[in-house]
Structure formats: C-alpha cells, structure tokens
Amino acid sequence: NAGVTQTPKFQVLKTGQSMTLQCAQDMNHEYMSWYRQDPGMGLRLIHYSVGAGITDQGEVPNGYNVSRSTTEDFPLRLLSAAPSQTSVYFCASNPGTVVSYEQYFGPGTRLTVT
C-alpha cells in the first residue's frame, strides 16, 4: 500500500491563481480530511469527508472547496489564492470504525502564495 499520497510536494502561486491539491489513499478508508499547518498554530481542520459524496466544513473552510467523488480521492481546491493561504497542507484518512486507531497522514504539500 502506498498509504496517503499528496501532490505536489511544493507549489508557488501568485495571488488570485487557482489550483488543486491532490490527495489519494489506497486503504479503502471512508474518512478523509484536510488540515493546514501554520507556525505556532498547530494543525487546523479545513474540510472533511465521511464517505464518497459527503463533505463538510472544518474550522477554517473559507477559500477552499472539496469534493469526494470516489473513496480514494479527496482533492482540495483553492479558487483564488491569497497570501494568507501560505501554509503546509496535510491530507489524512481513517477507516472510520470504532476500533480504528489512527489518522493516516500524507507527507504534506508546502504552498507559498506571493
């Protein structure tokens, strides 16, 4: 299993540009989520999904869109990038069962918006 994969690893955008951060998992996990990590603020939940076709907002959803058309993929879209979206983005997945133990995190995407 490749686990949780994210592309790209690094990205530089100009203000106003749009882009999609890709996230995929091959573990057949129902739950997937996106977090952003900023210095001194830990990780904050952006959006999450409990299954294909179902998404919901987290703590900091503004400026981001998500969709979940398949169990495997959970892309994060920035519609009009802003410098405040400069951050490291982590995708995570989880089996979504009572006995499931951990959130599996991807390696992260470092995004800079100039």
Next chain:
Amino acid sequence: AQKVTQAQTEISVVEKEDVTLDCVYETRDTTYYLFWYKQPPSGELVFLIRRNSFDEQNEISGRYSWNFQKSTSSFNFTITASQVVDSAVYFCALSESPTGGGNKLTFGTGTQLKVEL
C-alpha cells in the same frame, strides 16, 4: 467547543535527561479520544498513541510513557532518557468522533523538543 493547550512552546534538554510534555484539553463530551503525534524535522506526522476517555490507565512503550488524568483534563507525555533522535515537534490532539476514528482532530500548538548532546 473543544480545545487543546500545550503551554510549552519549546523545551531543550541534554541527552539522557527525562522530559515531560504537557497537554491540557477541554471538551464537553463524556466520550473522547486523545492522541499524541510526533513531527520530526522531515515534516511528516507520526502517530504515537491514542487514549480513550474511559480508559485512564497509564501507558508505557519503551522510553515513552503517557499519564492520563481526567480530574485535571491532562494527557502528559514523558520521554525517559531522551535521545537526539527525539528532537521534534510533538502535538497533542483531541477527537470527539463517536467512531473513535479521530477523523476530526483538534490539535494543540505543539511543543518543540530539542535534545542536545
């Protein structure tokens, strides 16, 4: 609303010293789950432990141990005989997910641990 506080921003120790990382949480739920993650300089997040709210037994795994106290809403992490490889940022996190899966995690701001020779 749930909240996790890691008051120690940065800790520096000399190798072989013991070190305790503090974590205090707030939640209104009676069932919840607490986690610790390690983020080494390479940037990935490494799962260390999950503890549920109805299991207050302390846990030891090698040089790592965790002390869960519901009375003080704390879930502290101790590294015994620290090593340079322990240098990392450590995050405490809380989930109120009914499935216990930790899908929606609330993270603390992290504690940077530096272990020097």
